[in-house]
Amino acid sequence: MSGMDLSGLSVQAYGLSQPQDYADQTIMQDDPYNPMTSSWTCEYMISGAGLIEVSTTSSESIDIDLYLIHDSDGDGIPEPSEMIASSAAPSADEQVSVILPDDGRYWVFVHGFGIPDGTSTFDCTVNIINGNDLMVSDTPAGAIMADTPCDFTVTYTAPDMVGEYDGMIFIGPTSAPEALSVPVTITTTETQPPIPPVPVPTLTPHGMVLMIVLLAVAGSVALRRRE
Structure with missing residues (x-):
């Protein structure tokens, strides 16, 4: 419900997807004045995403910086002018995010600004929320007057693999x-698979027909073969 008149309502859903975790990655001492010398980089092709979120951390006393680059000119080469997000705190705990990113090629650069021993390790998580498992329907059409409640429906298709999945609306x-x-x-859990039917062993020799007759003889069941 909004306190002002709206010309229309937009509802967009993205996901479901899972973050990519990179543990114990190697980082070197880079040129502290040139982020393009970053010793750890990773490339992604992104389409129809609602969010790109990247974070780093380390158990070591190091200073790393984080950059997100979008290949806006489409030449396949990362350039300083194409940096769209950065995080340069004096530690290893960095985070950048971009909502509704354009389609295309992206790079994550982790820059070794201050690595006392010359080489160290860090952890990185890249969360690209995209996909069409979340679906929006029944969105109100047309203008909405102020203070008027409005409803819409969000449904999802559960992924096949067990785990935790992220989405964004x-x-x-x-x-x-x-x-x-x-x-x-959305957290999916393992379900008990259906019990498969027990195969019936073949009792009929080649060229022979069986007639199974149930005979209640002394509480037992017998099979009678007719040749």
Whole structure:
């Protein structure tokens, strides 16, 4: 419900997907004044994503910086002018995020700003929320008057693999569709598979027909073969 009139309501859903975790990655002492010398990089092709979120941490006393680069000119070469997000705190705990990123090629650069021993390790998590397992329906059409409740429906298709999956829903007026972001987490658990039918052994020799007759003889069941 909004306190102002809206010309229309936009609801967009993305996901479900899982973060990519990189543990115990090697980082070197890089040129502290040139992020393009980053000794750890990773490339991604992204399409239809709602969010890119990257974070780093380390148990070591090191200073690393984090950069996200988008290949905006499509030449396949990362350039300083194409950096769209950065985090340069004086530690290893860094984080960057971009909502509703353009499709295309992206690079994550982890830059060894201050590595006292010359080489160290860090952990990195890259969460790219995309996919069409979350679906929106019954979105109100047309203008919405102020203080008027409105409903819509979000459904999802559970992934086949067991685990925890992330999604994102953006809600807002058509002029600012990302005004409100609602994170979604779906946890799938293993279900008991159906019991397969027990195969019936073949009792019929080649060229012979069996007639199974149930005979209640002294509480037993007998098979009578007719040749």
